Amino acid sequence: MTSASPTQTTPLAIVVLAAGKGTRMKSDLHKVLHPIAGRPMLEHLLASAAELAPERQVVIAGHGREQLATALGTRATIAVQDPQLGTGHAVQQAEEALSGFDGDVLILYGDVPFVRPQTMRAMIERLHAPDGPAVVVLGFEPQDPLQYGRILAHDDGRIAMMVEYKDATDEQRACRLCNSGLMAVKSADLFGLLAKVGNENTQGEYYLVDIVNIATLEDRACAVIVTDDEDEVAGINSRGELAEAEGRWQHKRRAQAMADGVTLVAPETVFFAWDTRLGRDVTVEPNVVFGPGVTVADKVVIHAFSHLEGATLESGVEVGPYARLRPGAVLKANAKVGNFVEVKKAVLGEGAKANHLTYLGDAVIGAGANIGAGTITCNYDGYFKHQTVIGDRAFIGSNSALVAPLRIGADAIVAAGSAVTRDVADGELRLVRGEQLVKPGWADRFHDAMKKKKAEKPR
Template sequence: METALIILAAGKGTRMKSDRPKVLHELAGAPLLHHAMRAGSALSPARIVIVAGHEAEAVKASALSLDPDAQTALQTEQLGTGHAVLQARTALEGFEGDVIVMFADTPFVSPQTLQAMARARRDHAVVVLGFEAADPARYGRLLMQGDTLERIVEFKDASPDERAITLCNSGVVAADAKTLFDLLDDVTNDNAAGEYYLTDIVGLARARGLSATTVICDEAETLGVNSRADLAAAEAAFQTKARADLLEAGVTMTAPDTVFLSLDTAIGPDTTIEPNVVFAPGVTVENGAVIRAFSHLEGTHISSGAVIGPYARLRPGAEIAEGAKVGNFVEIKNAEIASGAKVNHLTYIGDASIGENANIGAGVVTCNYDGVSKHRTEIGARAFIGSSTMLVAPVKVGDEAMTASGSVITSDVPEGDLALGRARQTNKPGLARKLFARLRAAKKD
């Protein structure tokens, strides 16, 4: 049976106090919307429909950046969750499989939970994701008779006895497409909020003799993000779990609470991560690497046995090969550092390739930008680049070539050659003392 996803992402999120749509605020380096899409992707959905409203074009662009096949449906008026789901009907025309309705501002529903809902759908017309709430507060309540879900009652419409129930509604629903839209056609807005509730389909299904049930997940999976405080709490929850998962997978972190990870961070076992390291989006670290303290990594691949930092910055396009070393106060951008190469201190390497076992001295800069375009620098295997060398790209330094410290290199250096690109030193006898005396006298005046 094929599955489709409907992800509701139309709300403005006024409590965020932002011009940006709530679902595009970032959690662990990725928009909230992407968290829901990635979780749903575990079902290998045949179609994904994002129901957008506020700043719909921005929401659409974000969805397409993750999944170019995602479709967008527009909800011009926010008239409730049932109304929102109906907006996806056209996009799912002709689809005869199951549909799971998710919420873009509920980022922690796990793939395993969605798979459990898909399995439960084999035996029931409607499946609702529920959770036992420590504080039920204003959640909708799930009214059960044994394993059968009879109906969902919203807090505003619940009686005192119903409000005492602790089994609550997450909002996530599964049903086959035809049943879902047929039931939604009968939903009315005769309630305290005057909205069309998706939750009403349960009672309507039972009235038609259709079965409904509940899959129960941990309450932590149902955390919704409605404010900046919620977003901060979600970030803390994500980081705590992600760090624990890495420790369990064989990664050493000497101060886990100071390491920050992104949604797509991938780190192999036997890697050591020192304190105060930030993994921005797009980082993969293979087994046995060492990431030293106060380093910031983004869009980077680090191979086994490489050593990064401390105080290193790796930017998008950095490719660090096995056994390479990138040291303190080194910035790498869009560059390949080959196996065994060393870039140990106070250096900028951008738009470049560094050959095997090459050594890059302190203060080296690849001058890659002419004010209009970027240009590449190529440094060969076992080359030695002297400290404070300025490599004015485009330029090539051959295998086993060398540049003298303080050189400005503007032409290619053939294999095995030594390049000197600096003015000859001249000493002026006694001039330093005379100059100091003059300056001190001027200062007294």
């Protein structure tokens, strides 16, 4: 398949079919809202379509339409298909939403999320080719044709006939060119063709593919273009297929990361989100998971078993192992977060360190500050969150509790084991401990008494 020109002059509308019940998912969540790489599959599809700048977007919904309406807001019109009488009937439900629209219509499927923008463009370009096809269909040639509908086409791509698998003869099933279901049609033709579709078939349904056969019988050419990537037209109907799609997406993303200059020590154990951004000379050790919203600059090292989400890492940062960065975590250049450290909505200044067993939430930590092992910012009082501000080069001793709201000045020292509830001035030492009580010989007398008592106890 050749890539089409990026120029799109004719107005475009997209119609996304998402009315199926998705019973094989066995889920209360609408099928097309199940995430891949942290993003609902429908959003993957809409993001690709957005590169063609459609003027209108219509989503055909049935079961779970309230969930779709909530997810989409005003970005798309929801058209309801009830009852559900086939794919042709589904597209008919978009007629009102496309009233007055004069342009091209691209028909997509919400559970086929990875159609590339260049494929969509190629379909539109073919629709405007000199032979003026009434319908353009996206075909593919899978290794195993299974029960896909077949496209019987001439060598030049003109379609002779389309047939659903259940209605096909053995000879027709021998054809390896399969129907993805995706089509491009001019709005001026679409609903007139759909009005002529009948349901005289084994399923008693109104098939979308029949608009091709109807146009052909009216001596109007229809054409197929063939994708060279079977994965982009793979549908997702079950949890197993969802996992397979996730696996394919992750495999491609890992390969892209390494091609862009990232070292993945054990690629198959690293999981990216749809929007993960990585700089050059980044090293990612095994079993690292990126949630959405992570940006990583150059020369960052992320050690094993770390989880990052909504975090920004500047150049030279080191994270983990076993670290957790939550949304709002910002690590400035050369900052370091070590093992079993959790950071949430906090900024670590340039060169600041929190090496062990620490929780930093709702905090601003100055450049060069050192946060000792076991330190926590006590940011929540049961009703509200409060901020802790730590100045440049401050030293926070191990096992300290910093009770927010709190400010600790530059170059200040908080002694180990302190529970700090009042601000600490620049350069000040704050030590908050109970007085040590010493009783010489007490432990020896205690042990002797307890051993004697144990020996006298009846067995």
